[in-house]
Amino acid sequence: MTDLFVPLDDQPAYRQIANVIEQRIVARALHPGDPLPSETDLARQFGVNRSTIREAIRELETHGLLGRVRGEKRLRVTHPEPRRVSSGVSRALALNDVTFLELWEAMMAIEPVAAQYAAARRTAAQLQTLVRVGARFQREVADTTAAVTAVVDFFTAVAAASGNQVLALSQAPLNLLLAPALTRMIDRVPQARARIHDAQVNITDAIRQRRSEQARTWMEKHIRDFKRGHELESTMPEGIL
Amino acid sequence: MTDLFVPLDDQPAYRQIANVIEQRIVARALHPGDPLPSETDLARQFGVNRSTIREAIRELETHGLLGRVRGEKRLRVTHPEPRRVSSGVSRALALNDVTFLELWEAMMAIEPVAAQYAAARRTAAQLQTLVRVGARFQREVADTTAAVTAVVDFFTAVAAASGNQVLALSQAPLNLLLAPALTRMIDRVPQARARIHDAQVNITDAIRQRRSEQARTWMEKHIRDFKRGHELESTMPEGIL
DNA sequence: GGTGGCAAAATTGTCCGACAGTCCGATTAT
DNA sequence: ATAATCGGACTGTCGGACAATTTTGCCACC
Incomplete structure (x- = not known):
């Protein structure tokens, strides 16, 4: 009737990273306004390439969890606007x-x-x-x-x-x-x-x-x-x- | 009283590309299930680097407008699931x-x-x-x-x-x-x-x-x-x- | 004709390195 | 103290590369 096993999916690195950061934000470990480390630094911390970090960031940005204030370069934690x-x-x-x-x-x-x-x-x-x-x-x-x-x-x-x-x-x-x-x-x-x-x-x-x-x-x-x-x-x- | 000018924002290439594709989908020019060209091909068509295309794709993917069926490689047009x-x-x-x-x-x-x-x-x-x-x-x-x-x-x-x-x-x-x-x-x-x-x-x-x-x-x-x-x-x- | 199998070609995920333009902070000049 | 200046840091974008996996084209076989 119901399957005994579900297909296992190991998600790509950029998604895993996005999830980790998202959880930090949802768990309030990161607060709106907090600046995020630079992409280079994040790449170092996660041990991946900067391109991978950027893809993760894109996900969070479109979810409205990260964003930048106009004309600013640094990325900041944000709460999604209605x-x-x-x-x-x-x-x-x-x-x-x-x-x-x-x-x-x-x-x-x-x-x-x-x-x-x-x-x-x-x-x-x-x-x-x-x-x-x-x-x-x-x-x-x-x-x-x-x-x-x-x-x-x-x-x-x-x-x-x-x-x-x-x-x-x-x-x-x-x-x-x-x-x-x-x-x-x-x-x-x-x-x-x-x-x-x-x-x-x-x-x-x-x-x-x-x-x-x-x-x-x-x-x-x-x-x-x-x-x-x-x-x-x-x-x-x-x-x- | 009211400003004479508003700040101009030229969006990054990846966002522009995401917008173009999004509009195609919303305008029903692309239908759910339609396969998207490969990243390399998209890069050629838009005249940008593949990395840029990938960032655009990440945006559309998190919006649920693109997605892949499990275990498949090609990206397909999708309508966002509730x-x-x-x-x-x-x-x-x-x-x-x-x-x-x-x-x-x-x-x-x-x-x-x-x-x-x-x-x-x-x-x-x-x-x-x-x-x-x-x-x-x-x-x-x-x-x-x-x-x-x-x-x-x-x-x-x-x-x-x-x-x-x-x-x-x-x-x-x-x-x-x-x-x-x-x-x-x-x-x-x-x-x-x-x-x-x-x-x-x-x-x-x-x-x-x-x-x-x-x-x-x-x-x-x-x-x-x-x-x-x-x-x-x-x-x-x-x-x- | 349809089917299965297989090797080649294509595609994705990830990495590395690079560079111009721009923002930020510190230093220096007024 | 304020203003101008400079260098460093960072983002956006590019080019190229490679392993793993999927897709495709082809061929033999039923």
Whole structure:
């Protein structure tokens, strides 16, 4: 039934080295900001060639565990930024051909909850950001790209205000997937812009007044609108423009 | 106020090459399974040294866009597997010191919804998996590690049965964070095992009978229990064992 | 025609050595 | 003390090399 043995894999040196360093970082033996020894020195310590070290470093760098501050030469220990990892997730999702419905269901699960906690926990600065992004949407209605960006930023701001990193990081990849779908939709559905603005105002108000339930239900309405908009857009004859 | 210029960054060759190849893959010009030219050939095509190509490949490999099938030498185009991606996310979250409360809130947002859709859309095979994992938990109660794994697998199975890749991929990183917390809790709280088993049975039944609402509410109870368990565990005097 | 076996060619993982460009630190000049 | 200068250190990239292993082309054989 189940195999008695599994194939043994001795990984290449560069991967072993990457793993060792990764474990040091995850185990907090190395802290963010700590400078790493030079490549030459690492090569000496591990007893391998510098080329091998460089390949190991590339792995850790793309994982966001190492990085350099702009214009600096030395490599430093870093903790992965949410932006980087979430872009990886959305690329994975995009490549797996997720449908709009799948995306929508996930947004429906996450965003209202984020809004609810945002109302309870937002700081003054976070509220400010929310207001600013909302204003930007209103100002940029003409420019489709800018408008879409503003919508996405609004979601991001709400998630940030929720004070929950897990929710924020779960939500971030959805934004990147939403953008293209929203771009198609926002131009085709005439009333879209007005409804979005309306929803943003109401959500922001609820968060300002710390009304969790209202924030949640308004966000639900907001998201539901996207589904309506998507249905309108996709049943719409192509030549309408 | 706002700077007139932004710092220009000319990325190193290996990153540029990685980007070019990545875009080809994301644009579907290269399909999963397609073999990549040899490193030497790539070096010729891009007009760089093989070492540079190798560093580019390392980047794409860690992104999960390239990979090789076991024991094969040639590199092939791949689409990132959810497993790989989600482990990156949970590492990021772990390094950012998320609290149990943050994790719990996110689970509370996602898991019940996943259960709801699972009830509506599960296939016979997915139900089978669910049953099997539930049975495994009951069988392994003695072995803490195995029990925790079974709990996590149960969540994974529910998410898979939801037929929503976005939900599944949003949920996966939470599991990896839950495991350590659950390990601490399950041994300290005597009634934990019985309650988990109970919840799993009820959730599975609801999903079997395609009762979305029941699946959802039972999952909510199940998750809520984790919070109770965590509170019990953390207010418990250390020396109880 | 298909199949198995085998030797040659190709490919990867790793190493060595090298060099230009750039950053950093110390030294010197103001 | 501050500013200019210099040398060393380090990264990005290159060229070449070699063992181990995979892939391929070929040939005999069923």
